[in-house]
Amino acid sequence: MAKITYKDHQGNSKTINVNNGLSVMEGAIQNEILGIDADCGGAMACATCHVYVKDEWFNKISKAEDAEVDMIDMAYEPKKNSRLSCQIIVSDELDGLEVTTPEKQS
Ligand code: FES
Numbered sequence: 850m851a852k853i854t855y856k857d858h859q860g861n862s863k864t865i866n867v868n869n870g871l872s873v874m875e876g877a878i879q880n881e882i883l884g885i886d887a888d889c890g891g892a893m894a895c896a897t898c899h900v901y902v903k904d905e906w907f908n909k910i911s912k913a914e915d916a917e918v919d920m921i922d923m924a925y926e927p928k929k930n931s932r933l934s935c936q937i938i939v940s941d942e943l944d945g946l947e948v949t950t951p952e953k954q955s
Pocket residue numbers: 874886887888889890891892893894895896897898899920933934935936
């Protein structure tokens with residue numbers, strides 16, 4: 850289990866305990882985090898789960914596959930720390946992870 854902090858672009862945040870094996874997106878959906886719609890259910894086909902990963906965490910999580918990078922290119926305002934939250938799988942090592950939703954997804 851890991852504590853994941855979800856922030857919106859205005860800095861409002863919610864910290865949730867998310868079980869290992871779930872994605873950061875699934876943790877958001879189960880806890881009604883606004884700004885993560887996950888329209889495709891985690892199939893890497895919508896980018897409505899796009900988040901910015903706090904810089905200090907970006908290199909600690911597994912790298913994005915090419916298909917994820919391609920989808921991020923189509924997301925709203927991608928940045929160098931962009932990820933699809935459906936592709937970040939929670940483990941104990943992610944305890945303290947912080948992600949922020951883009952303004953347009955709020
Ligand atoms: S839920 Fe659709 S790309 Fe992540």
